[in-house]
Amino acid sequence: MALSYIGMNTMLQTVEVSGIVAFASSGIIEARRKRMDVVGVFTVAFITAFGGGTLRDLLLDRRPLFWVAHQQYPILVFVMALIAVPLLRHLRHAMAEKAIIFADALGLGLFSVTGASLALEVGMPLFVCAMMGVITGIFGGVLRDVICNEIPLVFRRSQLYATCSFLGCWVYLLLNRVQVAEIVALLSGTLIAFVLRMMALRFDWKLPA
Amino acid sequence: MALSYIGMNTMLQTVEVSGIVAFASSGIIEARRKRMDVVGVFTVAFITAFGGGTLRDLLLDRRPLFWVAHQQYPILVFVMALIAVPLLRHLRHAMAEKAIIFADALGLGLFSVTGASLALEVGMPLFVCAMMGVITGIFGGVLRDVICNEIPLVFRRSQLYATCSFLGCWVYLLLNRVQVAEIVALLSGTLIAFVLRMMALRFDWKLPA
Amino acid sequence: MALSYIGMNTMLQTVEVSGIVAFASSGIIEARRKRMDVVGVFTVAFITAFGGGTLRDLLLDRRPLFWVAHQQYPILVFVMALIAVPLLRHLRHAMAEKAIIFADALGLGLFSVTGASLALEVGMPLFVCAMMGVITGIFGGVLRDVICNEIPLVFRRSQLYATCSFLGCWVYLLLNRVQVAEIVALLSGTLIAFVLRMMALRFDWKLPA
Numbered sequence: 329m330a331l332s333y334i335g336m337n338t339m340l341q342t343v344e345v346s347g348i349v350a351f352a353s354s355g356i357i358e359a360r361r362k363r364m365d366v367v368g369v370f371t372v373a374f375i376t377a378f379g380g381g382t383l384r385d386l387l388l389d390r391r392p393l394f395w396v397a398h399q400q401y402p403i404l405v406f407v408m409a410l411i412a413v414p415l416l417r418h419l420r421h422a423m424a425e426k427a428i429i430f431a432d433a434l435g436l437g438l439f440s441v442t443g444a445s446l447a448l449e450v451g452m453p454l455f456v457c458a459m460m461g462v463i464t465g466i467f468g469g470v471l472r473d474v475i476c477n478e479i480p481l482v483f484r485r486s487q488l489y490a491t492c493s494f495l496g497c498w499v500y501l502l503l504n505r506v507q508v509a510e511i512v513a514l515l516s517g518t519l520i521a522f523v524l525r526m527m528a529l530r531f532d533w534k535l536p537a
Numbered sequence: 538m539a540l541s542y543i544g545m546n547t548m549l550q551t552v553e554v555s556g557i558v559a560f561a562s563s564g565i566i567e568a569r570r571k572r573m574d575v576v577g578v579f580t581v582a583f584i585t586a587f588g589g590g591t592l593r594d595l596l597l598d599r600r601p602l603f604w605v606a607h608q609q610y611p612i613l614v615f616v617m618a619l620i621a622v623p624l625l626r627h628l629r630h631a632m633a634e635k636a637i638i639f640a641d642a643l644g645l646g647l648f649s650v651t652g653a654s655l656a657l658e659v660g661m662p663l664f665v666c667a668m669m670g671v672i673t674g675i676f677g678g679v680l681r682d683v684i685c686n687e688i689p690l691v692f693r694r695s696q697l698y699a700t701c702s703f704l705g706c707w708v709y710l711l712l713n714r715v716q717v718a719e720i721v722a723l724l725s726g727t728l729i730a731f732v733l734r735m736m737a738l739r740f741d742w743k744l745p746a
Numbered sequence: 747m748a749l750s751y752i753g754m755n756t757m758l759q760t761v762e763v764s765g766i767v768a769f770a771s772s773g774i775i776e777a778r779r780k781r782m783d784v785v786g787v788f789t790v791a792f793i794t795a796f797g798g799g800t801l802r803d804l805l806l807d808r809r810p811l812f813w814v815a816h817q818q819y820p821i822l823v824f825v826m827a828l829i830a831v832p833l834l835r836h837l838r839h840a841m842a843e844k845a846i847i848f849a850d851a852l853g854l855g856l857f858s859v860t861g862a863s864l865a866l867e868v869g870m871p872l873f874v875c876a877m878m879g880v881i882t883g884i885f886g887g888v889l890r891d892v893i894c895n896e897i898p899l900v901f902r903r904s905q906l907y908a909t910c911s912f913l914g915c916w917v918y919l920l921l922n923r924v925q926v927a928e929i930v931a932l933l934s935g936t937l938i939a940f941v942l943r944m945m946a947l948r949f950d951w952k953l954p955a
Contacts, residue, residue, distance in 0.1 A: 389598075455611060482580075489576075491576050535576060536575075
């Protein structure tokens with residue numbers, strides 16, 4: 329918490345842009361696999377990238393919404409969708425599958441921790457901060473899957489998903505509590521969530537049913 | 538309306554906790570039937586218990602949200618989910634079915650009337666109060682069913698469902714209008730909605746198609 | 747922008763009522779085809795008519811919601827649902843299909859342009875205004891289709907849909923920019939979106955996949 333408000337804001341913004349690109353990519357690839365046209369691709373990318381953060385902003389009553397305050401965010405996704413349609417025409421299925429999983433895990437880590445951080449900033453209690461992080465991290469992907477008529481990844485695959493987000497948020501919140509530099513806390517939480525998710529997929533980690 | 542604001546608040550809170558436990562139970566049982574892990578069970582329980590009230594708070598612009606202001610509510614559901622997974626392992630199907638239906642009917646009555654009461658408190662017109670009650674009462678269950686990949690109970694089974702909520706709300710609103718003690722109005726509305734729902738199931742009451 | 751605030755408000759309201767009737771009709775017809783009872787018909791009509799505008803109001807933080815400020819709107823839909831059930835009992839399938847498509851296209855144009863106009867009024871950047879218009883125009887129909895267990899029209903049929911809304915919004919925004927009288931800008935945008943949608947259906951216009 330030693331950082332100035334402006335510094336922290338810039339940092340969160342950088343993290344946010346990376347998360348947007350990661351999630352938008354996963355949405356674009358998924359929509360292309362369903363052979364949607366450019367408008368469908370943009371819509372799915374937009375909802376995947378902004379769904380979680382929008383729900384978080386609605387719940388925390390933050391206005392203007394983050395993608396309204398930064399008009400360049402939706403325009404970025406719009407341009408990504410326009411470029412992607414011709415580019416991805418020849419992407420092979422197996423590679424697309426891998427790319428989605430990687431982008432999704434990165435977006436999950438980035439968005440979860442940002443969400444927890446923003447909830448902390450407006451003075452929410454700790455458990456609520458962790459939940460806001462999870463909501464920010466998983467909700468965009470849930471909407472993407474619902475629209476593409478798949479059972480959401482988070483429920484379908486039993487490898488740890490929401491759990492990675494939840495643990496990453498707690499790592500961030502605890503490091504923040506013990507006065508670790510904000511940037512270190514943010515990156516540690518993100519990394520934990522991302523690495524946990526990739527390892528859960530690799531080693532087929534599941535919770536007991 | 539003779540009651541003080543604080544008294545009414547405590548009352549609403551008691552009703553709210555009962556509704557949360559009832560709906561969370563129905564979510565837990567449904568998620569267990571789909572063999573979800575503990576995170577899935579918590580998520581479904583959380584959404585069932587808080588979905589309707591969250592939508593109501595968003596629509597009425599009440600902040601902080603009721604489960605944010607009371608961190609103990611989501612923690613309660615979290616603990617319920619943790620305990621329930623081992624406990625429910627051997628629950629038989631037929632009993633689970635009955636328990637869901639009972640808990641769901643109770644939650645429906647409790648949440649509908651609370652929703653109408655909160656809308657009234659912020660000066661909404663009567664018809665809007667009744668609609669807010671219905672939204673609070675049915676939306677959590679609709680989300681539970683959508684996530685568990687069932688057609689929502691409220692649309693699937695043609696026995697009266699939303700209608701019970703609607704009538705319970707009007708009973709509360711009318712009793713409140715004629716200056717009946719608030720607690721009596723609240724309990725009457727809840728009871729009417731609950732009993733109507735149980736009778737609709739028992740005697741297979743349906744609206745004409 | 748030469749019009750007074752009050753004049754513009756009345757105009758938007760007339761447009762809004764027409765859009766509500768158009769979308770509610772499409773919801774009623776769809777719900778009847780699924781043989782829902784009167785409560786189901788009302789619910790679907792309500793969600794179709796108010797879903798897009800409610801999401802817009804939540805995103806723009808406009809309160810009270812437009813259907814809360816105008817209690818007569820939901821009551822109008824309620825009465826429409828009550829009348830429609832006996833009236834539509836003998837409507838033939840082919841006619842219902844045509845009526846839905848026409849009502850849906852009209853609602854799309856009306857709601858898109860109103861949404862863009864309201865976003866402009868609260869000072870949103872242009873691209874965000876266009877997106878708010880699209881959200882207002884298509885979201886009610888998406889919810890209608892999800893509830894009726896259809897893949898949303900906007901994704902299912904590849905004839906231009908969201909694109910018509912998007913272009914109609916830009917026509918309105920550009921005419922507004924060059925100081926054309928507000929009523930002319932509103933009507934032009936609506937007409938463009940409506941005519942484009944009807945022509946896309948007639949001549950099977952699609953975007954490249």
